[in-house]
Amino acid sequence: MKLCFNEATTLENSNLEKDLEICEANGYDYIEIRSVDKLPEYLKTHTLDDLADYFASHHIKPLALNALIYFNNRDKEGHDAIIQEFREMMAICGKIGAKYVVAVPLMAPDKILRKDIKASSIAVLEELSDIAKPHGVKIAVEFIGHPECTINTFEDAYDIVQSVNRDNVGLVFDSFHFHxxxxxxxxxxxxxxxKIFLFHIDDTEDFQIGILTDDDRVWPGYGAINLGAHISTLQTLGYSGAVSVELFRPEYYKLTPEETIRKAKETTISVVSKYFNR
Incomplete structure (x- = not known):
C-alpha cells in the first residue's frame, strides 16, 4: 500500500513547500493538498507550473485536492459557488496530475430532513460527476463523524454514493469519522x-461516541479505534489505494514539521504493515 500525507497533520506548523520537501525526504508516495488554505498560500509566491514541475521531478505525487467544502443543501448562490470552485479544481488537477477531489458535506446546526439531504447530495454529485468525467478526476465523498454534519455515518454516505451510481463518485473511508x-x-x-477511493488513517482518545472532535485525534495505534478491523476489512474488500495519515492534534502542531511528518510515517507503517506490504 502506498503512503500518503494529508496536510491537515501539519496545518499550523508548516506550509505546502515545506510539506513537499519533508515528505519527499521521508519517502512518502503521495500528498493530499489542502486546497482551502495551503495551496492558496503557496500560489502567492509560486505558480501551478512550479508545482507541476516539482511533481514531475520528484518521487512524491499529488493524490487529491482536499477539499470541496459543504457541497450539498446550499441555496442557489452557494450552489453556484460550489460548481465554480469545482471547475477551478478540475483545471488544477489537470495541471498537477491530482486524480481525486474530496467533497465534504454541509455542517448544519439547523435540522434538515434526511430525505432532503439525500436528494440534494445525489443531485449535486451527479452534476459534479458530469463535470469531472472529461478530466478523468474522481470525487471522494467524506462523511464527517459529527452530529451536525448532514452526512455523518458510513451507512448514509454509502447509500448516497450507491444511489448516484457513477464510476467517478465514491467514498473517503476515514477511521476517525467511522468511529x-x-x-x-x-x-x-x-x-x-x-466505491472506496481513499483511506484516511487516524486514531482517537477514548471519549463517548457522538462528542468526539478533530482535536481528539492521535497517532495511529495510540488510541481507542480498532484500526486492525478497519484495515483488514478494507484488504478483504480489495482496497489497493493509498493510506493517507490525517491528524488535527493541537499538541502535534507544536512539534517541528520534520518531527510530525516522520512520526506520522512511523506510526502509520507500524499499524498498516501488519496487513499490507509497502
Whole structure:
C-alpha cells in the first residue's frame, strides 16, 4: 500500500513547500493538498507550473485536492459557488496530475430532513460527476463523524454514493469519522470495495461516541479505534489505494514539521504493515 500525507497533520506548523520537501525526504508516495488554505498560500509566491514541475521531478505525487467544502443543501448562490470552485479544481488537477477531489458535506446546526439531504447530495454529485468525467478526476465523498454534519455515518454516505451510481463518485473511508458516530463494521464488510477511493488513517482518545472532535485525534495505534478491523476489512474488500495519515492534534502542531511528518510515517507503517506490504 502506498503512503500518503494529508496536510491537515501539519496545518499550523508548516506550509505546502515545506510539506513537499519533508515528505519527499521521508519517502512518502503521495500528498493530499489542502486546497482551502495551503495551496492558496503557496500560489502567492509560486505558480501551478512550479508545482507541476516539482511533481514531475520528484518521487512524491499529488493524490487529491482536499477539499470541496459543504457541497450539498446550499441555496442557489452557494450552489453556484460550489460548481465554480469545482471547475477551478478540475483545471488544477489537470495541471498537477491530482486524480481525486474530496467533497465534504454541509455542517448544519439547523435540522434538515434526511430525505432532503439525500436528494440534494445525489443531485449535486451527479452534476459534479458530469463535470469531472472529461478530466478523468474522481470525487471522494467524506462523511464527517459529527452530529451536525448532514452526512455523518458510513451507512448514509454509502447509500448516497450507491444511489448516484457513477464510476467517478465514491467514498473517503476515514477511521476517525467511522468511529466517531458509531458506524457499523458489518456494513463496511458488505460494501462494494470499488466505491472506496481513499483511506484516511487516524486514531482517537477514548471519549463517548457522538462528542468526539478533530482535536481528539492521535497517532495511529495510540488510541481507542480498532484500526486492525478497519484495515483488514478494507484488504478483504480489495482496497489497493493509498493510506493517507490525517491528524488535527493541537499538541502535534507544536512539534517541528520534520518531527510530525516522520512520526506520522512511523506510526502509520507500524499499524498498516501488519496487513499490507509497502
Amino acid at each position: 466517531a458516530m458509531g458506524s457499523n463494521i458489518e456494513n463496511l464488510k458488505n460494501a462494494d470495495g470499488s
